[in-house]
Amino acid sequence: MNLSSLLDSFEQLSPMLAAGLATTLQVTIISLVVAMFLGVLVCLMHISKVRVLRGIAKFFIWIIRGTPMLVQAFYIYFALPQLIQLLSGSQFRIDVFVASLITLSLNAGAYISEIFRGSIESVDKGQMEASRSLGVSYSSSMRHIILPQAVRICLPSLVNQCIITLKDSTILYAIGLAEVMYQAKIYVGRTMESFATYTWVAVCFLLITSVLMLVSRTIEKRMRA
Amino acid sequence: MAEAKIKVTGLTKDFGDTKVLKGIDIEIDAGEVVCVIGPSGSGKSTFLRCLNRLEEVTSGEILIDGESITSKDADVDRIRRHVGMVFQQFNLFPHYSVRRNIMFAPVDQKLKTPEQAEAKAVELLNRVGLGEKVDAKPSELSGGQQQRVAIARALAMEPDIMLFDEPTSALDPEMVREVLDVMKELAHEGMTMVVVTHEMGFARDVADRLVFVDDGQILEAGDPHEVMSHPADERTKAFFSKVL
Numbered sequence: 001m002n003l004s005s006l007l008d009s010f011e012q013l014s015p016m017l018a019a020g021l022a023t024t025l026q027v028t029i030i031s032l033v034v035a036m037f038l039g040v041l042v043c044l045m046h047i048s049k050v051r052v053l054r055g056i057a058k059f060f061i062w063i064i065r066g067t068p069m070l071v072q073a074f075y076i077y078f079a080l081p082q083l084i085q086l087l088s089g090s091q092f093r094i095d096v097f098v099a100s101l102i103t104l105s106l107n108a109g110a111y112i113s114e115i116f117r118g119s120i121e122s123v124d125k126g127q128m129e130a131s132r133s134l135g136v137s138y139s140s141s142m143r144h145i146i147l148p149q150a151v152r153i154c155l156p157s158l159v160n161q162c163i164i165t166l167k168d169s170t171i172l173y174a175i176g177l178a179e180v181m182y183q184a185k186i187y188v189g190r191t192m193e194s195f196a197t198y199t200w201v202a203v204c205f206l207l208i209t210s211v212l213m214l215v216s217r218t219i220e221k222r223m224r225a
Numbered sequence: 226m227a228e229a230k231i232k233v234t235g236l237t238k239d240f241g242d243t244k245v246l247k248g249i250d251i252e253i254d255a256g257e258v259v260c261v262i263g264p265s266g267s268g269k270s271t272f273l274r275c276l277n278r279l280e281e282v283t284s285g286e287i288l289i290d291g292e293s294i295t296s297k298d299a300d301v302d303r304i305r306r307h308v309g310m311v312f313q314q315f316n317l318f319p320h321y322s323v324r325r326n327i328m329f330a331p332v333d334q335k336l337k338t339p340e341q342a343e344a345k346a347v348e349l350l351n352r353v354g355l356g357e358k359v360d361a362k363p364s365e366l367s368g369g370q371q372q373r374v375a376i377a378r379a380l381a382m383e384p385d386i387m388l389f390d391e392p393t394s395a396l397d398p399e400m401v402r403e404v405l406d407v408m409k410e411l412a413h414e415g416m417t418m419v420v421v422t423h424e425m426g427f428a429r430d431v432a433d434r435l436v437f438v439d440d441g442q443i444l445e446a447g448d449p450h451e452v453m454s455h456p457a458d459e460r461t462k463a464f465f466s467k468v469l
Protein backbone atom coordinates (compact mmCIF):
# COMPACT_ATOMS: atom_id res chain seq x y z
CA MET A 1 0.00 0.00 0.00
CA ASN A 2 1.41 3.37 -0.97
CA LEU A 3 0.05 6.84 -1.41
CA SER A 4 -0.56 6.53 -5.13
CA SER A 5 -2.69 3.44 -4.60
CA LEU A 6 -4.67 5.39 -2.03
CA LEU A 7 -5.27 8.06 -4.64
CA ASP A 8 -6.12 5.44 -7.26
CA SER A 9 -8.65 3.82 -4.99
CA PHE A 10 -10.52 7.14 -4.83
CA GLU A 11 -11.59 6.67 -8.42
CA GLN A 12 -13.20 3.34 -7.73
CA LEU A 13 -14.64 4.61 -4.47
CA SER A 14 -16.08 7.83 -5.75
CA PRO A 15 -19.45 6.62 -7.09
CA MET A 16 -20.13 4.88 -3.77
CA LEU A 17 -18.98 7.94 -1.80
CA ALA A 18 -21.08 10.25 -3.93
CA ALA A 19 -24.22 8.16 -3.48
CA GLY A 20 -23.64 7.84 0.27
CA LEU A 21 -22.84 11.50 0.78
CA ALA A 22 -25.89 12.52 -1.23
CA THR A 23 -28.12 10.64 1.20
CA THR A 24 -26.14 11.90 4.21
CA LEU A 25 -26.46 15.52 3.12
CA GLN A 26 -30.11 15.11 2.16
CA VAL A 27 -31.16 13.67 5.49
CA THR A 28 -28.98 16.16 7.39
CA ILE A 29 -30.15 19.28 5.58
CA ILE A 30 -33.85 18.42 5.60
CA SER A 31 -33.64 17.45 9.28
CA LEU A 32 -31.87 20.66 10.19
CA VAL A 33 -34.54 22.75 8.45
CA VAL A 34 -37.29 20.86 10.28
CA ALA A 35 -35.27 21.10 13.51
CA MET A 36 -35.05 24.90 13.21
CA PHE A 37 -38.83 25.21 13.17
CA LEU A 38 -39.20 22.56 15.87
CA GLY A 39 -36.51 24.33 17.88
CA VAL A 40 -38.33 27.69 17.74
CA LEU A 41 -41.61 26.01 18.70
CA VAL A 42 -40.19 24.01 21.62
CA CYS A 43 -38.21 27.02 22.82
CA LEU A 44 -41.27 29.29 22.80
CA MET A 45 -43.21 26.59 24.67
CA HIS A 46 -40.37 26.26 27.17
CA ILE A 47 -40.35 29.98 28.02
CA SER A 48 -44.13 30.45 27.83
CA LYS A 49 -46.23 31.36 30.86
CA VAL A 50 -48.54 28.38 30.22
CA ARG A 51 -47.51 25.52 32.50
CA VAL A 52 -48.73 22.70 30.28
CA LEU A 53 -46.67 23.98 27.33
CA ARG A 54 -43.59 24.32 29.52
CA GLY A 55 -44.14 20.79 30.78
CA ILE A 56 -44.40 19.32 27.29
CA ALA A 57 -41.23 21.10 26.15
CA LYS A 58 -39.27 19.98 29.21
CA PHE A 59 -40.47 16.37 28.84
CA PHE A 60 -39.45 16.30 25.17
CA ILE A 61 -35.97 17.70 25.86
CA TRP A 62 -35.55 15.32 28.80
CA ILE A 63 -36.28 12.29 26.59
CA ILE A 64 -33.96 13.37 23.79
CA ARG A 65 -31.06 14.41 26.00
CA GLY A 66 -31.45 11.39 28.24
CA THR A 67 -31.34 8.65 25.58
CA PRO A 68 -28.72 7.79 22.95
CA MET A 69 -29.63 8.65 19.39
CA LEU A 70 -29.13 5.03 18.39
CA VAL A 71 -31.88 4.03 20.82
CA GLN A 72 -34.09 6.83 19.45
CA ALA A 73 -33.55 5.58 15.90
CA PHE A 74 -34.38 1.98 16.83
CA TYR A 75 -37.39 3.17 18.76
CA ILE A 76 -38.79 5.13 15.85
CA TYR A 77 -37.94 2.55 13.17
CA PHE A 78 -38.72 -0.70 15.02
CA ALA A 79 -40.51 -0.10 18.31
CA LEU A 80 -43.15 2.48 17.37
CA PRO A 81 -44.34 0.63 14.22
CA GLN A 82 -44.85 -2.49 16.30
CA LEU A 83 -46.81 -0.54 18.90
CA ILE A 84 -48.98 0.98 16.17
CA GLN A 85 -49.47 -2.47 14.67
CA LEU A 86 -50.56 -3.88 18.02
CA LEU A 87 -52.95 -1.02 18.65
CA SER A 88 -54.47 -0.86 15.17
CA GLY A 89 -54.28 -4.57 14.37
CA SER A 90 -53.10 -3.91 10.82
CA GLN A 91 -49.68 -3.96 9.13
CA PHE A 92 -47.59 -0.88 9.68
CA ARG A 93 -44.12 -0.12 8.37
CA ILE A 94 -42.20 3.09 8.23
CA ASP A 95 -39.85 4.02 5.43
CA VAL A 96 -36.22 4.04 6.59
CA PHE A 97 -35.57 7.50 5.14
CA VAL A 98 -38.63 8.90 6.91
CA ALA A 99 -37.64 7.24 10.19
CA SER A 100 -34.16 8.72 9.80
CA LEU A 101 -35.58 12.18 9.14
CA ILE A 102 -37.81 11.98 12.20
CA THR A 103 -34.98 10.77 14.43
CA LEU A 104 -32.52 13.40 13.33
CA SER A 105 -35.12 16.21 13.34
CA LEU A 106 -36.32 15.42 16.85
CA ASN A 107 -32.77 15.08 18.09
CA ALA A 108 -31.43 18.27 16.54
CA GLY A 109 -34.71 20.09 17.34
CA ALA A 110 -34.30 19.45 21.06
CA TYR A 111 -30.73 20.72 21.12
CA ILE A 112 -31.51 23.71 18.90
CA SER A 113 -34.41 24.68 21.17
CA GLU A 114 -31.96 24.76 24.06
CA ILE A 115 -29.55 26.87 22.01
CA PHE A 116 -32.39 29.30 21.21
CA ARG A 117 -33.51 29.42 24.82
CA GLY A 118 -30.02 30.15 26.06
CA SER A 119 -29.67 32.96 23.54
CA ILE A 120 -33.06 34.49 24.32
CA GLU A 121 -32.30 34.41 28.03
CA SER A 122 -28.96 36.07 27.41
CA VAL A 123 -30.68 39.08 25.81
CA ASP A 124 -30.88 41.79 28.48
CA LYS A 125 -34.21 41.71 30.38
CA GLY A 126 -34.39 45.48 29.90
CA GLN A 127 -34.99 44.99 26.17
CA MET A 128 -38.35 43.28 26.69
CA GLU A 129 -39.28 45.78 29.38
CA ALA A 130 -38.41 48.77 27.21
CA SER A 131 -40.48 47.38 24.36
CA ARG A 132 -43.46 46.47 26.55
CA SER A 133 -43.31 49.86 28.27
CA LEU A 134 -43.92 51.42 24.84
CA GLY A 135 -47.19 49.49 24.58
CA VAL A 136 -45.79 46.90 22.16
CA SER A 137 -47.33 43.43 22.56
CA TYR A 138 -45.38 40.42 23.85
CA SER A 139 -45.36 38.67 20.49
CA SER A 140 -44.28 41.77 18.58
CA SER A 141 -41.54 42.49 21.13
CA MET A 142 -40.36 38.91 20.82
CA ARG A 143 -40.34 39.03 17.02
CA HIS A 144 -38.75 42.44 16.47
CA ILE A 145 -36.64 43.08 19.56
CA ILE A 146 -35.66 39.83 21.29
CA LEU A 147 -35.39 37.23 18.52
CA PRO A 148 -33.18 39.28 16.14
CA GLN A 149 -30.70 39.80 18.97
CA ALA A 150 -30.96 36.18 20.09
CA VAL A 151 -30.33 34.91 16.55
CA ARG A 152 -27.10 36.87 16.38
CA ILE A 153 -25.96 35.41 19.69
CA CYS A 154 -26.86 31.84 18.77
CA LEU A 155 -25.38 31.66 15.24
CA PRO A 156 -22.02 30.13 16.22
CA SER A 157 -23.69 27.46 18.39
CA LEU A 158 -26.17 26.82 15.63
CA VAL A 159 -23.44 26.16 13.08
CA ASN A 160 -21.82 23.90 15.64
CA GLN A 161 -25.07 21.97 15.96
CA CYS A 162 -25.09 21.54 12.16
CA ILE A 163 -21.67 19.88 12.43
CA ILE A 164 -22.86 17.60 15.22
CA THR A 165 -26.03 16.62 13.33
CA LEU A 166 -24.05 15.90 10.17
CA LYS A 167 -21.76 13.58 12.09
CA ASP A 168 -24.62 12.03 14.08
CA SER A 169 -26.38 11.10 10.83
CA THR A 170 -23.86 8.24 10.42
CA ILE A 171 -25.58 6.51 13.35
CA LEU A 172 -28.57 5.99 11.05
CA TYR A 173 -26.56 3.37 9.17
CA ALA A 174 -27.64 1.05 11.99
CA ILE A 175 -31.28 1.10 10.84
CA GLY A 176 -30.22 0.66 7.23
CA LEU A 177 -30.24 4.16 5.83
CA ALA A 178 -28.05 4.10 2.71
CA GLU A 179 -25.87 6.96 3.91
CA VAL A 180 -22.14 7.16 3.52
CA MET A 181 -21.10 4.70 6.28
CA TYR A 182 -23.65 2.16 5.12
CA GLN A 183 -22.32 2.37 1.56
CA ALA A 184 -18.74 2.21 2.80
CA LYS A 185 -19.45 -0.93 4.85
CA ILE A 186 -20.89 -2.70 1.82
CA TYR A 187 -17.98 -1.58 -0.32
CA VAL A 188 -15.43 -2.88 2.20
CA GLY A 189 -17.32 -6.17 2.42
CA ARG A 190 -16.92 -6.53 -1.32
CA THR A 191 -13.32 -5.27 -1.74
CA MET A 192 -11.70 -5.64 1.72
CA GLU A 193 -10.26 -2.11 1.27
CA SER A 194 -10.87 -0.90 4.83
CA PHE A 195 -8.01 1.56 4.99
CA ALA A 196 -8.63 3.39 1.74
CA THR A 197 -12.40 3.42 2.17
CA TYR A 198 -12.57 4.75 5.71
CA THR A 199 -9.75 7.20 5.05
CA TRP A 200 -11.78 8.73 2.23
CA VAL A 201 -14.95 8.75 4.29
CA ALA A 202 -13.12 10.61 7.05
CA VAL A 203 -11.63 13.07 4.56
CA CYS A 204 -15.06 13.82 3.11
CA PHE A 205 -16.48 14.60 6.56
CA LEU A 206 -13.46 16.70 7.44
CA LEU A 207 -13.88 18.76 4.27
CA ILE A 208 -17.53 19.53 4.97
CA THR A 209 -17.09 20.19 8.69
CA SER A 210 -14.04 22.39 8.03
CA VAL A 211 -16.11 24.63 5.79
CA LEU A 212 -18.74 24.87 8.52
CA MET A 213 -16.12 25.64 11.16
CA LEU A 214 -14.79 28.40 8.94
CA VAL A 215 -18.30 29.83 8.60
CA SER A 216 -18.72 29.71 12.37
CA ARG A 217 -15.40 31.46 12.97
CA THR A 218 -16.21 34.17 10.42
CA ILE A 219 -19.55 34.84 12.10
CA GLU A 220 -17.93 35.03 15.50
CA LYS A 221 -15.32 37.44 14.25
CA ARG A 222 -17.91 39.64 12.60
CA MET A 223 -20.02 39.67 15.77
CA ARG A 224 -17.09 40.81 17.85
CA ALA A 225 -16.29 43.59 15.38
CA MET B 226 -61.99 69.57 41.47
CA ALA B 227 -60.64 67.54 38.57
CA GLU B 228 -59.78 63.93 39.27
CA ALA B 229 -56.15 63.00 39.80
CA LYS B 230 -54.05 61.95 36.79
CA ILE B 231 -52.62 59.08 38.81
CA LYS B 232 -54.30 57.78 41.94
CA VAL B 233 -52.61 55.08 43.98
CA THR B 234 -54.41 53.55 46.94
CA GLY B 235 -53.11 50.93 49.37
CA LEU B 236 -50.47 49.67 46.94
CA THR B 237 -48.48 46.70 48.21
CA LYS B 238 -46.02 44.48 46.42
CA ASP B 239 -44.40 41.25 47.67
CA PHE B 240 -41.61 39.33 46.01
CA GLY B 241 -42.19 35.91 47.51
CA ASP B 242 -41.91 36.47 51.25
CA THR B 243 -40.29 39.90 50.98
CA LYS B 244 -42.68 42.79 51.37
CA VAL B 245 -41.20 45.49 49.16
CA LEU B 246 -44.09 47.99 49.07
CA LYS B 247 -46.10 48.21 52.26
CA GLY B 248 -49.08 50.39 51.42
CA ILE B 249 -48.47 53.40 49.20
CA ASP B 250 -51.11 56.11 48.81
CA ILE B 251 -50.56 59.07 46.54
CA GLU B 252 -52.46 61.26 44.10
CA ILE B 253 -50.64 63.02 41.30
CA ASP B 254 -52.32 65.77 39.30
CA ALA B 255 -51.99 66.41 35.60
CA GLY B 256 -48.87 68.43 34.85
CA GLU B 257 -47.36 67.75 38.24
CA VAL B 258 -43.71 66.77 38.60
CA VAL B 259 -43.09 64.40 41.51
CA CYS B 260 -39.58 63.41 42.52
CA VAL B 261 -39.18 60.20 44.48
CA ILE B 262 -36.11 59.88 46.65
CA GLY B 263 -34.97 57.39 49.25
CA PRO B 264 -32.23 54.92 50.09
CA SER B 265 -31.30 52.18 47.70
CA GLY B 266 -33.50 49.09 48.05
CA SER B 267 -36.39 51.06 49.55
CA GLY B 268 -38.75 50.15 46.68
CA LYS B 269 -38.59 53.24 44.46
CA SER B 270 -38.08 51.30 41.22
CA THR B 271 -40.70 48.77 42.18
CA PHE B 272 -43.21 51.56 42.84
CA LEU B 273 -42.48 53.16 39.47
CA ARG B 274 -42.72 49.83 37.66
CA CYS B 275 -46.12 49.20 39.21
CA LEU B 276 -47.37 52.43 37.62
CA ASN B 277 -47.14 50.92 34.12
CA ARG B 278 -47.59 47.37 35.35
CA LEU B 279 -44.13 46.11 34.53
CA GLU B 280 -44.66 44.61 37.98
CA GLU B 281 -47.94 42.97 38.95
CA VAL B 282 -49.17 44.56 42.16
CA THR B 283 -49.96 42.34 45.14
CA SER B 284 -52.83 44.47 46.43
CA GLY B 285 -54.19 47.97 46.14
CA GLU B 286 -55.39 49.95 43.19
CA ILE B 287 -53.86 52.28 40.63
CA LEU B 288 -56.10 54.55 38.59
CA ILE B 289 -54.80 56.48 35.62
CA ASP B 290 -57.27 59.07 34.31
CA GLY B 291 -59.79 57.32 36.52
CA GLU B 292 -59.25 54.01 34.82
CA SER B 293 -57.95 51.03 36.79
CA ILE B 294 -54.73 49.53 35.48
CA THR B 295 -54.59 46.96 38.25
CA SER B 296 -57.83 45.15 37.44
CA LYS B 297 -57.62 41.77 35.77
CA ASP B 298 -59.17 42.90 32.49
CA ALA B 299 -57.26 46.18 32.13
CA ASP B 300 -55.89 46.75 28.62
CA VAL B 301 -52.28 47.12 29.72
CA ASP B 302 -50.85 47.81 26.26
CA ARG B 303 -53.31 50.62 25.64
CA ILE B 304 -52.50 52.23 29.00
CA ARG B 305 -48.74 51.90 28.43
CA ARG B 306 -49.12 53.85 25.19
CA HIS B 307 -49.62 57.05 27.08
CA VAL B 308 -47.29 56.28 30.00
CA GLY B 309 -43.69 56.58 28.83
CA MET B 310 -40.79 55.12 30.78
CA VAL B 311 -37.09 55.94 30.86
CA PHE B 312 -34.71 53.44 32.42
CA GLN B 313 -31.43 53.81 34.28
CA GLN B 314 -29.67 51.61 31.70
CA PHE B 315 -31.33 53.34 28.68
CA ASN B 316 -32.34 49.97 27.14
CA LEU B 317 -32.12 51.22 23.58
CA PHE B 318 -32.54 48.51 20.94
CA PRO B 319 -28.92 47.86 19.89
CA HIS B 320 -29.78 46.27 16.53
CA TYR B 321 -31.76 49.32 15.38
CA SER B 322 -30.51 52.74 14.32
CA VAL B 323 -31.51 55.71 16.44
CA ARG B 324 -34.24 56.47 13.90
CA ARG B 325 -35.73 52.98 14.07
CA ASN B 326 -35.51 52.95 17.85
CA ILE B 327 -37.85 55.93 17.90
CA MET B 328 -40.10 54.83 15.02
CA PHE B 329 -40.55 51.24 16.13
CA ALA B 330 -43.37 51.43 18.67
CA PRO B 331 -45.72 53.86 16.87
CA VAL B 332 -45.32 52.01 13.57
CA ASP B 333 -45.66 48.56 15.15
CA GLN B 334 -48.93 49.62 16.75
CA LYS B 335 -50.09 51.27 13.53
CA LEU B 336 -50.53 54.62 15.27
CA LYS B 337 -48.46 56.26 12.56
CA THR B 338 -47.38 55.46 9.03
CA PRO B 339 -43.62 54.94 8.66
CA GLU B 340 -43.40 58.36 6.97
CA GLN B 341 -45.21 60.12 9.81
CA ALA B 342 -43.17 58.24 12.40
CA GLU B 343 -39.94 59.16 10.69
CA ALA B 344 -40.84 62.83 10.55
CA LYS B 345 -41.74 62.66 14.23
CA ALA B 346 -38.45 60.89 15.03
CA VAL B 347 -36.43 63.62 13.34
CA GLU B 348 -38.44 66.31 15.11
CA LEU B 349 -37.93 64.65 18.51
CA LEU B 350 -34.22 64.15 17.91
CA ASN B 351 -33.85 67.83 17.11
CA ARG B 352 -35.72 68.61 20.28
CA VAL B 353 -33.28 66.60 22.42
CA GLY B 354 -30.37 68.11 20.48
CA LEU B 355 -29.39 65.03 18.51
CA GLY B 356 -30.69 65.90 15.06
CA GLU B 357 -27.49 64.77 13.38
CA LYS B 358 -27.59 61.30 14.97
CA VAL B 359 -30.62 59.81 13.18
CA ASP B 360 -28.58 57.17 11.39
CA ALA B 361 -26.22 56.33 14.26
CA LYS B 362 -26.34 53.03 16.13
CA PRO B 363 -26.87 53.30 19.91
CA SER B 364 -23.40 51.85 20.49
CA GLU B 365 -21.87 54.84 18.73
CA LEU B 366 -23.41 57.29 21.20
CA SER B 367 -22.25 58.47 24.62
CA GLY B 368 -24.35 57.58 27.66
CA GLY B 369 -25.91 61.00 27.80
CA GLN B 370 -26.82 60.85 24.12
CA GLN B 371 -28.28 57.37 24.52
CA GLN B 372 -30.45 58.52 27.38
CA ARG B 373 -31.70 61.48 25.34
CA VAL B 374 -32.59 59.09 22.51
CA ALA B 375 -34.40 56.91 25.06
CA ILE B 376 -36.43 59.94 26.12
CA ALA B 377 -37.21 60.72 22.47
CA ARG B 378 -38.25 57.10 21.96
CA ALA B 379 -40.70 57.32 24.85
CA LEU B 380 -42.02 60.68 23.60
CA ALA B 381 -42.69 59.20 20.15
CA MET B 382 -45.74 57.50 21.64
CA GLU B 383 -46.99 60.97 22.61
CA PRO B 384 -47.49 60.03 26.27
CA ASP B 385 -49.05 62.38 28.79
CA ILE B 386 -47.24 60.74 31.71
CA MET B 387 -43.50 60.06 31.88
CA LEU B 388 -41.80 57.80 34.42
CA PHE B 389 -38.06 58.15 34.99
CA ASP B 390 -36.09 55.57 36.98
CA GLU B 391 -32.77 57.14 37.98
CA PRO B 392 -32.22 58.41 34.44
CA THR B 393 -28.81 59.91 35.22
CA SER B 394 -27.38 57.35 37.65
CA ALA B 395 -25.53 55.39 34.96
CA LEU B 396 -24.01 58.52 33.41
CA ASP B 397 -20.60 60.10 33.72
CA PRO B 398 -20.96 63.33 35.74
CA GLU B 399 -20.34 65.59 32.73
CA MET B 400 -23.33 64.10 30.91
CA VAL B 401 -25.90 64.43 33.67
CA ARG B 402 -26.70 68.00 32.80
CA GLU B 403 -27.72 67.43 29.17
CA VAL B 404 -30.27 64.81 30.26
CA LEU B 405 -31.63 66.87 33.14
CA ASP B 406 -32.05 69.84 30.79
CA VAL B 407 -34.25 67.79 28.48
CA MET B 408 -36.31 66.63 31.45
CA LYS B 409 -36.60 70.17 32.78
CA GLU B 410 -37.95 71.32 29.43
CA LEU B 411 -40.50 68.52 29.45
CA ALA B 412 -41.59 69.54 32.92
CA HIS B 413 -42.09 73.15 31.81
CA GLU B 414 -44.18 71.99 28.88
CA GLY B 415 -46.63 70.50 31.35
CA MET B 416 -45.79 66.81 31.23
CA THR B 417 -46.92 64.79 34.23
CA MET B 418 -43.72 63.27 35.55
CA VAL B 419 -42.70 60.80 38.24
CA VAL B 420 -38.93 60.89 38.64
CA VAL B 421 -36.88 58.59 40.85
CA THR B 422 -33.59 60.42 41.26
CA HIS B 423 -30.62 61.23 43.43
CA GLU B 424 -30.23 64.64 41.79
CA MET B 425 -31.25 66.89 44.66
CA GLY B 426 -30.71 70.02 42.62
CA PHE B 427 -33.19 68.84 40.01
CA ALA B 428 -35.65 67.77 42.70
CA ARG B 429 -35.43 71.17 44.39
CA ASP B 430 -35.69 73.28 41.24
CA VAL B 431 -38.08 71.32 39.08
CA ALA B 432 -40.27 69.14 41.28
CA ASP B 433 -43.64 70.34 42.48
CA ARG B 434 -43.53 67.71 45.17
CA LEU B 435 -40.84 65.64 46.80
CA VAL B 436 -41.68 62.17 48.09
CA PHE B 437 -39.34 60.38 50.45
CA VAL B 438 -39.66 56.59 50.41
CA ASP B 439 -38.06 54.27 52.93
CA ASP B 440 -38.66 50.58 53.50
CA GLY B 441 -41.62 50.43 51.10
CA GLN B 442 -43.51 53.36 52.59
CA ILE B 443 -43.88 57.06 51.95
CA LEU B 444 -42.40 58.69 55.03
CA GLU B 445 -42.72 62.24 53.90
CA ALA B 446 -44.13 64.21 50.99
CA GLY B 447 -44.45 67.89 50.22
CA ASP B 448 -42.90 71.00 48.77
CA PRO B 449 -39.27 70.15 47.92
CA HIS B 450 -37.79 73.19 49.70
CA GLU B 451 -39.92 72.47 52.75
CA VAL B 452 -39.02 68.77 52.94
CA MET B 453 -35.33 69.42 52.36
CA SER B 454 -34.93 72.23 54.84
CA HIS B 455 -37.28 70.91 57.53
CA PRO B 456 -37.51 67.15 57.29
CA ALA B 457 -39.94 65.90 59.91
CA ASP B 458 -38.91 62.26 60.07
CA GLU B 459 -35.63 61.10 61.60
CA ARG B 460 -34.87 58.81 58.65
CA THR B 461 -35.47 61.62 56.18
CA LYS B 462 -33.08 63.78 58.17
CA ALA B 463 -30.47 61.03 58.15
CA PHE B 464 -30.89 60.58 54.40
CA PHE B 465 -30.47 64.27 53.62
CA SER B 466 -27.43 64.59 55.85
CA LYS B 467 -25.81 62.05 53.54
CA VAL B 468 -26.87 63.37 50.13
CA LEU B 469 -27.05 67.12 50.55
Ligand SMILES: Nc1ncnc2c1ncn2[C@@H]1O[C@H](COP(=O)(O)OP(=O)(O)O)[C@@H](O)[C@H]1O
Binds near residue numbers: 264267269272
Ligand atom coordinates in the same frame (compact mmCIF):
# COMPACT_ATOMS: atom_id res chain seq x y z
N1 LIG C 1 -37.78 40.87 40.69
C1 LIG C 1 -37.47 40.89 42.02
N2 LIG C 1 -37.46 39.75 42.72
C2 LIG C 1 -37.15 39.76 44.04
N3 LIG C 1 -36.85 40.85 44.73
C3 LIG C 1 -36.85 42.02 44.10
C4 LIG C 1 -37.16 42.11 42.70
N4 LIG C 1 -37.07 43.40 42.32
C5 LIG C 1 -36.73 44.09 43.43
N5 LIG C 1 -36.60 43.28 44.49
C6 LIG C 1 -36.26 43.68 45.88
O1 LIG C 1 -37.13 44.71 46.26
C7 LIG C 1 -36.46 45.67 47.02
C8 LIG C 1 -36.68 47.05 46.44
O2 LIG C 1 -36.07 47.12 45.18
P1 LIG C 1 -36.14 48.42 44.27
O3 LIG C 1 -37.56 48.76 44.05
O4 LIG C 1 -35.32 48.15 43.08
O5 LIG C 1 -35.46 49.50 45.20
P2 LIG C 1 -34.85 50.91 44.81
O6 LIG C 1 -35.22 51.20 43.38
O7 LIG C 1 -35.45 51.85 45.79
O8 LIG C 1 -33.38 50.80 45.00
C9 LIG C 1 -34.99 45.27 47.05
O9 LIG C 1 -34.74 44.65 48.29
C10 LIG C 1 -34.87 44.29 45.95
O10 LIG C 1 -33.91 43.32 46.27
Ligand SMILES: [Mg+2]
Binds near residue numbers: 269271391
Ligand atom coordinates in the same frame (compact mmCIF):
# COMPACT_ATOMS: atom_id res chain seq x y z
MG1 LIG D 1 -33.97 51.47 41.70
